[in-house]
Amino acid sequence: GNGSPLFFIKSAPSLLSWIATSYGSLVFHRWGATKPLNFLCCPLLLNEAPAKIRTVMRKPKGILCRPKSTLCFAALLDPIIPMKVLVLALWLAASDAAFVVSKHANSRVGCSENSATQILASQPLQSSKFHHKHVTKHHTSRLNGVSKHVNGSAKQICSASYIARLIMGLEESLAEMGVTSETHENVLSSVESMALLIHESMSVPSRNYHAVHHVFDVTEGLDGTEHHKDPISVISALFHDVVYYHVDGGLSEWQQEKLHDCIRSGQLTEPHGGENGSAPGSINYVVQPHAANEIVEMVESIFGFQEGQHVDHSNGLNEFLSAVIAVxxxxxxxxxxxxxxxxxxxxATIPFRANNPETGKSCMVSLYERLVSTNDHFALGLSQDQMVRAVQRAAAFSNADVINFGTDDVVWFMDNAWSLLPESNLALRxxxxxKVQDYQSALFKMYRFLCFLQSDRIFYRFRGSPSPETIAEREANANHNLQVGRNxxxxKILSLSILSxxxxxxxxxxxISLFVGDLPTRQLDDLALQHKSVKKVRMYPPITRDSSTSTIFDPKDSVDADVYNILWNGRHKEMAFDTxxxxxxxxxxxxxGADEMIQILKDINVCPMTEDSAWELLRRLPRELIAQVAEMTAKNAVSRSDKIWTVMDSL
Structure with missing residues (x-):
């Protein structure tokens, strides 16, 4: 139309590669897409885009991509000032999405933000599913995957892309610290590298609760505190669980490369599968002098590690290695x-620490003292007020990391607890x-943990922050959640132990599938019946038992309504290994009732299950209850059906 040349690229992958290498930071804008589109961020997914361009239409000052079900594009280039204008729209009919891509939306592109929006909005849409959202001026967090104006640039990111959210979170936080592309060369490429490292580390199959989404949960947990959107808090959240050695079974090659100044031969044992199907257990790091790397020494000083000390995941190995990578x-x-x-x-995210038994000091007081010592030794230049604020921030940050313990939503608490099970139990992955005893063992470990944990070891405070009222409320909620969790x-253990x-x-x-069948849940609590209403009828037959000889407590005396409701109505989240x-x-x-149930678990060693404990358990429980499990089990375990009824005859 105006004499400008039309620039063609033969395939979508080569187009995306050219944009990535030529334009650095990408800007994304979603058009009502329901499918996550990560291929612009991840080279491995580039082949998701259609390979051929079948239609190209050119318009002045803009582009049009049509028709539906094809990928079409045109880029208008200024012949006098190369790359002055690049307004690119990609329409993917399969996902009903479009993107706007520019290098620096206002400063480098020869059209305003509004005109660019108008260009795209003026084009006829192919599907009623498209709902164009105009670029807005409001100031919102990049971590939430929405628009953000920085240095006059309007940037949009896809809310479903974790990589984009990590990049924008790092870039925004560094910008608030005065670190931009104007002050530091290649900062964006470094930010991308950091984001990809975090994403790779937290996206391995062993991660479930501590996957990438967890870092955004932590930042949300700071809502309502003075540290919300604090750049140090945000960056700490992004890095704090990069290493999870005992869950991941070792370090990735990328992590080893980043820790080469810290990890020496023999300091970390080879990854192993652990015992009884659990995740790797005692992994030791031996603290050694690092004269060539003061940064590592500084982190060791803050963590309070002494030369020759052995560190494993129980006293801060994961947190320490994550901090080293971050700094x-x-x-x-x-x-x-x-x-x-x-x-x-x-x-501060090393969890569940009691006060020092010798000094009586809390872990936050000890952390402050180590920070003061580190500040003096390494001449960090922090003032006393800065150090006090640093530890108060750390206390709030740690509390956000375990905020689910202090919630008043007990079902959400159980959801989070259940999502931890596959991380610490390899068999459940x-x-x-x-096997039956794999799941039984996993539940028993959680039961012991919930019985051990005290609410006054969960939330930290330092010099009045958080307030005593806030801590008291969270500890009260935690007490209730722990009690419900134990019951x-x-x-669950008792019902599974009968099957065991x-x-x-x-x-x-x-x-376990041998006994309960190939249902999506494959566990005792989901019988091979299609409708829940039918299950309720089968689960609640009349119980007739001579009260004079019964050891059953009156349920009204010891049944917690919250426990029963979660068992019967279910948690919010479905897990791959459980219903x-x-x-x-x-x-x-x-x-x-809860009292009798707890007493049975105290009296009988059900884990690991032995022949003697199996007979003791079955004879302890009402025969009517056992018969229902026997009936269900015999129908599925056809090779053991006769033996199951023989056991019933012996009770």
Missing amino acids: QELEPFVPRGTLAEISVCIE RKYLY YVGA AFAELTGGDAP RESPMAAYFYQVL
Whole structure:
């Protein structure tokens, strides 16, 4: 139309590669898409885009991409000032999405933000599913995946893309610290590298609760505090769980490369599968002098590690290695004092620490004293007020990391607890293959943990921050959640132990699918019945038992309504290895009551299940309850059906 040349690229992958290499930062804008589109960020997914361009239409000052079901584009280039204008629209009919891509939306492109929006908005849409959202001026967090104006540039990111959110979170936080592309060369490429490292580290199959979404949960947990959107808090959140050695079974090649100044031969053991199907256990890091790397020494000082000390995941290995990666990645851009404050935040996420038995000091007081010492030794230049604020920030940050314990939504608390199970139990990651005792063992470990944990070890405070009222409210909620959790897990253990007893007495432990069938849940609490209403009828037959000889407590005396409701109605989230609802456990809990259930678990060693404990458990419980499990189990375990009824005849 205006004599400008039309620039063609033969395939979508080459187009995207050209944009990425030529234009650096990408700007994304969603048009009502329902499918996450990550291929612009991830080279491995480039082949998701259609390979051929079938239609190209050119218009002055803009482009049009049509028709539906094809990828079409045209780029208008100024022949006098190369690359002055690049307004690119990609329409993907498969996902009903479009993107605007520019280098620096206002400063480098020869059209305003509004005109660029108008160009795209003026084009006829191919589908009624498209709902164009105009670029807005409001100031919102990049971590939430929406628009943000920085230095006059309007940038949009796809809310479904974790990589984009990581990049924008890092870039925004560094910008608030005065680190931009104008002050530091290649800062954007470094930010991208950091984001990809975080994303890779937290996207491995072993991660479930501590996957990428967790870093955004932590930042949301700071809502309502003075540290919300604090750049040090945000950066700490992004890095604090990069290393999870005992869950991941070792370090990735990228992590090893980043930790080469820290990890020496023999300091970390080879990854192993652990015992009894658990995740790797005692992994040791031996603290050694690092004369060539003061940054590592600084982090060791903040963590309080002494030369020759052995460190494993129980006393801060994961947090320490994550902090080392963070400070070494950020060292070219921020002063060491800021790096120390980030390390303090990450150190504070070592969970569930009691006061020092010798000095009586809290872990936050000890952390402050180590920060003061580190500040003096390494001449960090932090003032006393800065150090006090750093530890107060760290306390708030740590509390955000475990905020689910202090919630007043007990179902959400159980959802989070259940999502941790596959991380610490390798067998549960093999959702179709784990055995009865694998699941029983996993639940028993959680039960012991919930019985051990005290609410006064969960939330930290320092010099009045958070307020005593806030801590008291969270601890009260935590007390309730822990009590509900103990009874919930106890009921699950008891119902599963009955299945384990039948397995032990009829040929030994076997995959749980043998006994409950190939249902999506593959666990005791989901019987092979299609409708929940039918299950309720089958789960609640009349119980007739001579009260003079019964050991069953009156359910009205010891049944917690929250426990029963979660067992019967289910958690919010479905897990690959388990169902949300647990009707059999709910039935046992209602009939036996919490007191009798807890007493049975104290009296009988059900984990690991032995022949003697199997007989003891089955004879302890009402025969009517056992008969229902036997009936269900015999229908599925056809090879053991006769043996199951033989066991019933012996009770």
